[in-house]
Amino acid sequence: MMPDFFKPLRAWAVLIALLLVPGFAAASPQHGIAMYGAPALPQDFVALPYVNPDAPKGGRIVLGEAGGYDSLNPFILKGSAPWGLRLHAYESLMGRSWDEPFTLYGLLAESVETGPDRDWVEFTLREEARFWDGSPVTVQDVLWSFEILGTQGHPRYRNAWAKIATAKATGPRSVRFTFNTPDRELPLILGLRPVLKKAQWDGRAFDESGMEAPIGTGPYVIAEAVPGRLLSLRRDPDYWGWHLPLNRGQHNFNEIRYEYFGDGDVVFEAFRGGAIDVYREGNAAKWETTYDFPAVRDGQIVKAEIPHQRPSGISGLVMNTRRPIFADWRVRDAMLHAFNFEFINATLNGASQPRIASYFSNSVLGMRPGPAEGRVRDLLAPFADSLLPGALEGYALPSSDGRSSNRRNLRRAFAQLQAAGWTVADDGVLRDAQGTPFTFEILLRQGATETQQIVDIFAEHLKRLGIGVRITAVDSAQYTERTDAYDFDMTFYSRALSLSPGNEQRLYWGREGVSTPGTRNWMGMDSPAAEAMIDAMLTADSHEDFVAATRALDRVLTTGRYVIPIWYAPASRLAHRAWLRYPDTIPAYGDWMGFLPDIWWSEKE
Known part of the structure; x- marks a missing residue:
C-alpha cells in the first residue's frame, strides 16, 4: 500500500496532462484558477485534500523564533515585522492549495475571470467578507490596497503594479485589472495580494514603520505584542470566513504564540525545557544524536520527518x-x-x-x-x-x-x-597589482550557530590561499538593515x-x-x-x-x-509535543507555508 504522503503523486498524472493544454483561459467566472490547465478541485469541493476537515478547535501552540521585531506592518520595507503576522492575520482575494504547483481558490473573492490571453482579470468579492472591525470589504479597499502596496509597499509588490494599465470597479462587488505586458501569471499574483482597509490610512503615512498593525480580515487578530519577547495571535470567533470550504480543517488553534529568543541554540533549549512546542531541526547529525533527552524517550516529544516534492532552492x-x-x-x-x-x-x-x-x-x-x-x-x-x-x-x-x-x-x-x-606576495598575502590585500567580510546574524561553524571552516581554508576573512555577527535588526541596503561582501543566503x-x-x-x-x-x-x-x-x-x-x-x-x-533536506525534521497532530496526507509542498500551524490541531484539551 502506498504511504499517504505519496497520495498527491497519483493525482499529478492527471494534473500534468492538464498542464500540457496550451492557452487555457477561463471563459466565464470561475471558482479557481491554475497557472496551467484547470484547478484540480471542483466548484463544490468540501475541503482541501490534505486537511482533516473534522479537526478539533481549541488549545494553543507556542512557536520559537530567534531575533525580534520592531514593527507590526509586514507590508513595507521599513522595520522588521513578525513573519507569522502576515501569514495568519491577513487575507487575499484568493487562497492557495499547497497540493498543486500553483492553483488558487476563492477567498475574499467568490470568483475570478480572465481574458482569452490573460490580458485582464476580474474578481468578484464575497458579499459577506468583513474586516476585523465588522466593516465590509469593498472594491475601493481592493483598488487602494493594490495601488498603495505597488507604490509605497515593500519592493516585492512593485513589479506587478507596474504591469497594470488600468484598475477599475466594474460593479458594486467586482473589480477588473487590465495589463500592459504579456504575463500569464499576473492574474494569480494579483489574487494573492493582501487586502487592507483604506479608511484606516486616510491622511496618514502607510510606509512609516510602527507598532500599529494594519486592519485585516484573517482568522487571527493580535492579542499581545511585545517586541523582542512575544507575539500572541488569537483565533477570532467572529471571523467572517469560517464557512468557506477553503478554510475547513484549518486555523484550529485558539492561540498561536511566538516566543522570541536571542539565538537558535536558546530556542532549542527552550524547546527541551518545555517553553515551546515545535522545533525544526536543520542539522542531520543533531537529529540523530541530540534528541535523546527524557521527553523524547518517554514519548512526550515525537520526531517527525515531513517529505516534499519541491525544488531544493x-x-x-x-x-x-x-x-x-x-x-x-x-x-x-x-x-x-x-x-x-x-x-x-x-x-x-x-x-x-x-x-x-x-x-x-x-x-x-x-x-x-x-x-x-x-x-x-x-x-x-x-x-x-x-x-x-x-x-x-x-x-x-x-x-x-x-x-x-x-x-x-x-x-x-x-x-x-x-x-x-591576484598573486601571493613574499609575506604570504594574496594581493592585486596595486598591492592591495585580498580581504573581505562575511556578515552573519547573531545566533546562527551552524552557519558560524560553516564559515569558520571556510575561513581557515581561505587562509591557505593568502586570503584574510573578517567574520562579523550582528543582531537581527542590523542584519536586516545591512542586507536590505546590500551592505556586505558575503553573507548567508537562502531562497526557497x-x-x-x-x-x-x-x-x-x-x-x-x-x-x-x-x-x-x-x-x-x-x-x-x-x-x-x-x-x-x-x-x-x-x-x-x-x-x-x-x-x-x-x-x-x-x-x-x-x-x-550547501545542502538541502529532502524532508523537514520536526520535533513536536505528542499532543500536536497533523493530517496523514501531506501536501506536495510538504512543510512549507500552509502547513504548520495552519492544518495542525491540539488533542491536549
Whole structure:
C-alpha cells in the first residue's frame, strides 16, 4: 500500500496532462484558477485534500523564533515585522492549495475571470467578507490596497503594479485589472495580494514603520505584542470566513504564540525545557544524536520527518558582485573551489546531507546534466557571448575527496585568482597589482550557530590561499538593515523556490535589484539572459515551454557562480509535543507555508 504522503503523486498524472493544454483561459467566472490547465478541485469541493476537515478547535501552540521585531506592518520595507503576522492575520482575494504547483481558490473573492490571453482579470468579492472591525470589504479597499502596496509597499509588490494599465470597479462587488505586458501569471499574483482597509490610512503615512498593525480580515487578530519577547495571535470567533470550504480543517488553534529568543541554540533549549512546542531541526547529525533527552524517550516529544516534492532552492554563501572584489566571475569560481563541501558536510552532518546542485535541483525544473539541448539551448543561444563557461556546454559544482587538505581544488582556485590578477606576495598575502590585500567580510546574524561553524571552516581554508576573512555577527535588526541596503561582501543566503516559479524571480534576480534597496537580488546580478528566461517563463503557453525556460534560467543562475551552495533536506525534521497532530496526507509542498500551524490541531484539551 502506498504511504499517504505519496497520495498527491497519483493525482499529478492527471494534473500534468492538464498542464500540457496550451492557452487555457477561463471563459466565464470561475471558482479557481491554475497557472496551467484547470484547478484540480471542483466548484463544490468540501475541503482541501490534505486537511482533516473534522479537526478539533481549541488549545494553543507556542512557536520559537530567534531575533525580534520592531514593527507590526509586514507590508513595507521599513522595520522588521513578525513573519507569522502576515501569514495568519491577513487575507487575499484568493487562497492557495499547497497540493498543486500553483492553483488558487476563492477567498475574499467568490470568483475570478480572465481574458482569452490573460490580458485582464476580474474578481468578484464575497458579499459577506468583513474586516476585523465588522466593516465590509469593498472594491475601493481592493483598488487602494493594490495601488498603495505597488507604490509605497515593500519592493516585492512593485513589479506587478507596474504591469497594470488600468484598475477599475466594474460593479458594486467586482473589480477588473487590465495589463500592459504579456504575463500569464499576473492574474494569480494579483489574487494573492493582501487586502487592507483604506479608511484606516486616510491622511496618514502607510510606509512609516510602527507598532500599529494594519486592519485585516484573517482568522487571527493580535492579542499581545511585545517586541523582542512575544507575539500572541488569537483565533477570532467572529471571523467572517469560517464557512468557506477553503478554510475547513484549518486555523484550529485558539492561540498561536511566538516566543522570541536571542539565538537558535536558546530556542532549542527552550524547546527541551518545555517553553515551546515545535522545533525544526536543520542539522542531520543533531537529529540523530541530540534528541535523546527524557521527553523524547518517554514519548512526550515525537520526531517527525515531513517529505516534499519541491525544488531544493538555494542556500549558501552569497557573494555581492556590487563589491569590486567579487565582480570577476573567476574570483567567485575560486571561492567555490576553495569551499570544501564534502569535508564540511562530513564534519557537521556526518556526510548525510545531499548538496544543492543547482537552484531548481531535485525537481523537473532543474537543469539537466551535460550540454544544453533542444528548447533550452535555443533559448540560451542568443546570449552565448555573455554566458559564463558551463551554461551551454555543461557545468557541475567542484567536489573534493573529503579530506581537509582539498589540494586539487585549492590549486584550481589559485589558478583562477591568478587569472583575475591576484598573486601571493613574499609575506604570504594574496594581493592585486596595486598591492592591495585580498580581504573581505562575511556578515552573519547573531545566533546562527551552524552557519558560524560553516564559515569558520571556510575561513581557515581561505587562509591557505593568502586570503584574510573578517567574520562579523550582528543582531537581527542590523542584519536586516545591512542586507536590505546590500551592505556586505558575503553573507548567508537562502531562497526557497516553488514548483511554479514566476514573477518573484525578478525580485530575486532582476536587474532592478542591483540598485533598488530591499529586493532579494542580494548578489547584485545583472543578466540579460536571466531577464529573457524569466520573460519566457511568464509568457509560456505550454508546460513544456515553461519547463525549458526554467531549466535555462537555472543554467544562467548556477553558472553565474553567485552562491556557494550547501545542502538541502529532502524532508523537514520536526520535533513536536505528542499532543500536536497533523493530517496523514501531506501536501506536495510538504512543510512549507500552509502547513504548520495552519492544518495542525491540539488533542491536549
